Amino acid sequence: xxxxxxxxxxxxxxxxxxxxxxxxxxxxxxxxxxxxxxxxxxxxxxxxxxxxxxxxxxxxxxxxxxxxxxxxxxxxxxxxxxxxxxxxxxxxxxxxxxxxxxxxxxxxxxxxxxxxxxxxxxxxxxxxxxxxxxxxxxxxxxxxxxxxxxxxxxxxxxxxxxxxxxxxxxxxxxxxxxxxxxxxxxxxxxxxxxxxxxxxx
Ligand code: 5GP
Numbered sequence: 001x002x003x004x005x006x007x008x009x010x011x012x013x014x015x016x017x018x019x020x021x022x023x024x025x026x027x028x029x030x031x032x033x034x035x036x037x038x039x040x041x042x043x044x045x046x047x048x049x050x051x052x053x054x055x056x057x058x059x060x061x062x063x064x065x066x067x068x069x070x071x072x073x074x075x076x077x078x079x080x081x082x083x084x085x086x087x088x089x090x091x092x093x094x095x096x097x098x099x100x101x102x103x104x105x106x107x108x109x110x111x112x113x114x115x116x117x118x119x120x121x122x123x124x125x126x127x128x129x130x131x132x133x134x135x136x137x138x139x140x141x142x143x144x145x146x147x148x149x150x151x152x153x154x155x156x157x158x159x160x161x162x163x164x165x166x167x168x169x170x171x172x173x174x175x176x177x178x179x180x181x182x183x184x185x186x187x188x189x190x191x192x193x194x195x196x197x198x199x200x201x
Contacts, residue, residue: 002192004030004095006087006113007181010106011121012151013076014133016167017100020121023174025098028181032095034087037063040078043138053083071112073104076146080105091115096181103157110160117184119177120161124168126151 011017025031037053039060048054055063060079063069070088072081082099090097099109109116123129129151133144158164163180167173184190 001092001094002190003115004091004093004097005184005190006091006097006099006109006116007031007184008099008101008106008109008116008118009121009177010101010103010119010154010157010161011167012123012129012154013147014129014136014151015121015123016132016170016173017121019170020167020173020177021098021100023170024177024181027174028096028178030094030096031098031181032090033098033100034082034090036080036082036101037069038078038080040076040080071101071105071108073102073108075102075104076143076150096185103154103160107157107160117163117180118161119163119165119180120158121173121177122155122158122164122166123151124166 009017009021021033025033035049035051035053037055037060039055039057042048042051042054046052057079060081063081064072068084069081070084072079080102082101082105087097087099099105101109106118110118123132126148130144130148133139133147139147165173165176165180
């Protein structure tokens with residue numbers, strides 16, 4: 001069976017990664033979302049096992065010791081990590097596995113695999129990004145400051161990615177990521193197409 005690949009999507013907190021990816025999951029066949037583990041508090045509306053696996057610091061550190069993460073990082077004063085087993089299984093099944101992770105995690109994956117497609121989702125401006133985070137209403141003033149500082153750091157990594165999508169208008173951002181996935185699916189290097197010379201001509 002043809003192996004799948006990793007679709008690594010990064011971008012500052014509040015840029016709309018969740019919304020774009022949620023829509024893609026409904027339209028693209030063969031996509032699966034890798035649910036990360038985190039030590040951060042659950043936000044209103046988030047569901048354990050769907051949004052994240054919400055675990056405490058001790059359990060997270062045990063998982064690190066047991067080598068259960070494909071990658072993990074310390075982001076905004078919390079741990080976030082990608083459980084390895086699920087991703088490896090789905091790639092073997094031929095799925096496209098979405099990793100919605102920060103730039104540190106993405107760079108780790110880039111160093112350790114040649115099977116990743118790296119997409120950076122950027123805001124049209126920092127001002128607009130701040131508006132979106134404030135509007136979401138889930139972060140304290142202190143947290144918003146941390147996230148805005150982080151955003152500036154993350155934007156410096158754009159050159160390390162394969163594709164840049166600016167999330168100015170939601171539908172056009174979704175279309176762009178769709179096009180990227182379609183193009184990547186058709187890469188010759190991913191194909192197992194085989195023609196037989198003796199076929200009836
Ligand atoms: P949030 O707290 O807003 O859900 O996520 C904060 C940041 O952590 C986002 O940039 C998000 O992409 C990143 N993140 C979520 N899961 C993971 C993960 O498993 N690994 C890494 N490295 N970053 C993650």
